[in-house]
Amino acid sequence: MTKTYYTEDHEWLRVEGDIATVGITDYAQEQLGDLVFVELPEAGRKLAKGDVAVVVESVKAASDVYAPLDGEITDANAALSSDPALVNSAATGEGWLWKMKIANAGQLEGLMDEAGYKAHIG
Amino acid sequence: MTGDNTHNLPLADLHSAAGARFGAFAGWNMPLTYPAGVMKEHLHTREHVGLFDISHMKLFVVSGPGAADLLNRACPLDSKALELRQSKYTFFLTEAAGIIDDLIITRLGDERFMVVANAGNAATDEAHLRDLAKGFDATVEPLDRVFIAIQGPEAAEVLAKAGIVTDGLFFMQGLEPRANWFMSRSGYTGEDGFEIGLPEADARELLGKLLGDERVMWIGLAARDSLRLEAGLCLHGNDITPETDPAGAGLMWAIPKDLRTEGTFIGRAALAKILADGAVEKRVGLKPEGRQPVRSGTQLFDADGNPAGRVTSGGFGPSAGFPVAMGYVPASLSKAGTRVFADVRGTRVPVDVHSLPFTQHRYRKG
Numbered sequence: 465m466t467k468t469y470y471t472e473d474h475e476w477l478r479v480e481g482d483i484a485t486v487g488i489t490d491y492a493q494e495q496l497g498d499l500v501f502v503e504l505p506e507a508g509r510k511l512a513k514g515d516v517a518v519v520v521e522s523v524k525a526a527s528d529v530y531a532p533l534d535g536e537i538t539d540a541n542a543a544l545s546s547d548p549a550l551v552n553s554a555a556t557g558e559g560w561l562w563k564m565k566i567a568n569a570g571q572l573e574g575l576m577d578e579a580g581y582k583a584h585i586g
Numbered sequence: 587m588t589g590d591n592t593h594n595l596p597l598a599d600l601h602s603a604a605g606a607r608f609g610a611f612a613g614w615n616m617p618l619t620y621p622a623g624v625m626k627e628h629l630h631t632r633e634h635v636g637l638f639d640i641s642h643m644k645l646f647v648v649s650g651p652g653a654a655d656l657l658n659r660a661c662p663l664d665s666k667a668l669e670l671r672q673s674k675y676t677f678f679l680t681e682a683a684g685i686i687d688d689l690i691i692t693r694l695g696d697e698r699f700m701v702v703a704n705a706g707n708a709a710t711d712e713a714h715l716r717d718l719a720k721g722f723d724a725t726v727e728p729l730d731r732v733f734i735a736i737q738g739p740e741a742a743e744v745l746a747k748a749g750i751v752t753d754g755l756f757f758m759q760g761l762e763p764r765a766n767w768f769m770s771r772s773g774y775t776g777e778d779g780f781e782i783g784l785p786e787a788d789a790r791e792l793l794g795k796l797l798g799d800e801r802v803m804w805i806g807l808a809a810r811d812s813l814r815l816e817a818g819l820c821l822h823g824n825d826i827t828p829e830t831d832p833a834g835a836g837l838m839w840a841i842p843k844d845l846r847t848e849g850t851f852i853g854r855a856a857l858a859k860i861l862a863d864g865a866v867e868k869r870v871g872l873k874p875e876g877r878q879p880v881r882s883g884t885q886l887f888d889a890d891g892n893p894a895g896r897v898t899s900g901g902f903g904p905s906a907g908f909p910v911a912m913g914y915v916p917a918s919l920s921k922a923g924t925r926v927f928a929d930v931r932g933t934r935v936p937v938d939v940h941s942l943p944f945t946q947h948r949y950r951k952g
Contacts, residue, residue, distance in 0.1 A: 498625040500902040523624045523902045
């Protein structure tokens with residue numbers, strides 16, 4: 465069974481077992497505008513919560529996307545190399561950024577559910 | 587975030603109604619993008635007509651019997667040689683030939699000139715000009731105007747439909763078509779286009795007509811930046827500053843040759859020395875390999891890892907279809923095709939020196 469969580473930094477996490485798929489929310493992609501490049505992480509990279517995992521670049525600026533949890537990258541969305549705009553058109557679907565093996569499931573408790581996130585962005 | 591010292595545009599309500607996302611620039615709360623987004627806004631301007639609110643920029647009228655002499659002192663410009671309606675791109679320079687601001691000056695009459703200055707430098711420019719004016723029989727009058735730019739291949743047709751006649755006006759010409767209006771055929775996109783300064787009430791009426799034309803779209807500051815970068819046009823504060831000079835910036839085309847020896851402008855001696863010695867660094871176009879943009883502030887290195895300049899503007903060129911940038915490299919590395927490397931967050935990105943502009947200018951010249 466999957467469960468979706470949200471962070472204050474406008475990321476979503478879809479958790480299945482000990483694997484989280486991470487992306488940015490529709491609200492975030494709208495704020496960033498048209499993306500032209502996504503700097504993807506390599507599988508095997510270990511991340512601590514708050515580390516920069518991915519850099520997304522719009523026409524105008526580069527923005528960091530942070531690891532929402534401790535863990536290890538297991539996969540990155542290679543489709544974004546040729547089509548970074550997938551993050552704009554399908555932020556919560558095909559525009560996912562990376563998958564990670566969760567090191568500390570307890571950290572999920574600090575995250576928001578959909579209702580909480582909606583309240584967060586007002 | 588609108589701070590206490592951030593000015594709102596007189597037409598802020600129109601931008602809000604159009605769904606603009608705002609951000610601070612040069613002390614102004616500016617529309618950065620509209621719901622179409624920077625990519626579509628940029629491409630629309632190159633294909634049809636983009637409408638820009640540039641009221642953050644400042645218009646000054648310089649007039650009086652000494653107006654031409656004042657401008658010849660303030661700028662490397664032969665203002666007496668300007669024909670009526672002729673506009674010239676020029677600068678205010680420091681004694682060391684550093685660029686205080688870049689400007690467009692238009693002759694409106696025998697003793698009357700329009701000076702268009704950048705938002706971020708408007709206060710500095712006005713103080714500088716007023717200070718210099720003490721030595722001349724000339725007055726400096728800042729104007730309170732809404733200033734809009736209408737840019738793109740269909741700009742003249744769109745204006746004609748709105749009742750604004752532009753026939754006979756060519757690139758880098760300007761005039762006062764009616765009381766308190768200033769209109770020039772110029773812009774910051776590389777496209778044909780116009781800039782019109784006018785009172786707010788007139789602006790609202792004109793915009794009502796323009797926005798009713800399906801060829802016209804509001805364009806935010808983000809696309810203004812990507813358009814000018816593709817067109818190889820400098821942003822003061824980034825690509826030219828008081829620490830850079832017209833020789834290194836590759837802007838000597840704006841300075842008449844005889845002025846370099848005989849001019850009365852501030853900075854002439856320093857500029858003559860720079861020209862005699864040869865510029866140490868030159869402003870060039872930069873094309874990063876691959877898709878990753880290389881941003882302003884990024885350091886450049888040569889093949890051996892020695893420092894080789896810096897990026898002063900960088901982003902993605904929606905019309906070019908690849909990342910575009912400009913910056914300064916040592917003169918020895920300034921030839922198109924020379925490869926340098928950018929340090930992007932620890933990764934060495936190959937960058938080739940590229941001719942400017944990245945997209946051809948399509949000005950309507952006489």
